[in-house]
Amino acid sequence: MGPKPPFKLKDIWAIRIHLQNEHAVRDLAMFNLAIDSKLRGSDLVSLHVRDVTHGAEVLPRAIVIQMKTQRPEQFELTEPTRIAIAAWLEKSQLRGDQFLFPSRVTRSPHLSTRQYARIVHHWAEAAGLDPSAYGTHSMRRTKATLIYKRTKNLRAAQLLLGHSKLESTVRYLGMKVDDALEISEQTEI
Numbered sequence: 001m002g003p004k005p006p007f008k009l010k011d012i013w014a015i016r017i018h019l020q021n022e023h024a025v026r027d028l029a030m031f032n033l034a035i036d037s038k039l040r041g042s043d044l045v046s047l048h049v050r051d052v053t054h055g056a057e058v059l060p061r062a063i064v065i066q067m068k069t070q071r072p073e074q075f076e077l078t079e080p081t082r083i084a085i086a087a088w089l090e091k092s093q094l095r096g097d098q099f100l101f102p103s104r105v106t107r108s109p110h111l112s113t114r115q116y117a118r119i120v121h122h123w124a125e126a127a128g129l130d131p132s133a134y135g136t137h138s139m140r141r142t143k144a145t146l147i148y149k150r151t152k153n154l155r156a157a158q159l160l161l162g163h164s165k166l167e168s169t170v171r172y173l174g175m176k177v178d179d180a181l182e183i184s185e186q187t188e189i
Contacts, residue, residue, distance in 0.1 A: 003174065004134055006141035007035075007127075014127040029088035030101055030116075031123060032081035034139040038160055039075070041136035042067050045111045049089065050096035058082040058089075066162060073162045141172065148173050 007015070012035065019028040033052070034044055043066055052062045060082065063074040077085070085100075094100065099110035113136065120139060121131035140161070148157040158169040 003172075004136075004138040004141070005174075006138055006145040007124075007134070009146065011124075011127045011129060012142065015123045018123075018126040025084070025088050025091050026101065027119065027123070029081075029084040030119070031139075032084045033077070033100075034136075035143050036077050036081045037062070037073075037075040038140050038143055038162075039064070039073065040066070040068060040140060041113045041116050043073070044136075044139075045099075045101055045113055045116050047100040048096070049094050049098055049100050052077060052085060052100065053089070053096065058085045069162065069164075071162065075160075145173055 015031060016028065019031060030044070033047075037044065039047075043064060046067070047064065051064055052059055058081075059077060061074060061076050063072050065071070066073045088100075092102075094102070101111040101116075103109060103111050103115070105112075117136050120134060120136050124131040124134040124138075144157045144160050147160065148154065154166065154169060154173075157173060158166055161169060161172065163169045163172065
């Protein structure tokens with residue numbers, strides 16, 4: 001199977017437009033936050049409202065402790081993400097101590113990672129993509145990959161993903177020898 005690819009910019013916009021047209025307020029907030037935060041699925045679904053808000057205001061930056069590494073992870077929330085989260089909070093009337101994406105199943109306090117994976121597959125399908133090719137890690141990889149492709153700054157991608165080893169980031173982004181050669185060709189001495 002291999003790693004799930006990131007979404008391309010055109011796919012991101014196709015999904016956003018689909019969610020806006022469907023008036024899928026929760027899903028638009030979740031989609032935008034997943035792209036911006038670059039969090040693993042387990043960390044995304046377990047966010048509390050207070051993790052991304054201060055009072056009634058959605059924060060421009062947030063910090064959470066990652067479950068896998070137990071290290072803090074800081075991320076930005078772009079204006080479209082803040083607007084989408086604010087709309088979701090207004091619609092859902094959630095309090096600060098509640099999960100941002102609560103489950104409809106009574107025995108589960110928040111959306112499960114499995115349900116989140118099904119939602120991601122639905123988003124891929126809505127964009128006309130093969131849903132089996134994409135997963136929750138596609139969401140995590142998307143923004144970091146776009147930033148790397150734009151800037152070629154591997155260290156920035158490493159920091160954004162919270163990787164302790166640069167080698168992990170290289171593998172994660174799927175860097176190839178061609179990428180390194182392209183950077184080398186653009187550097188004149």
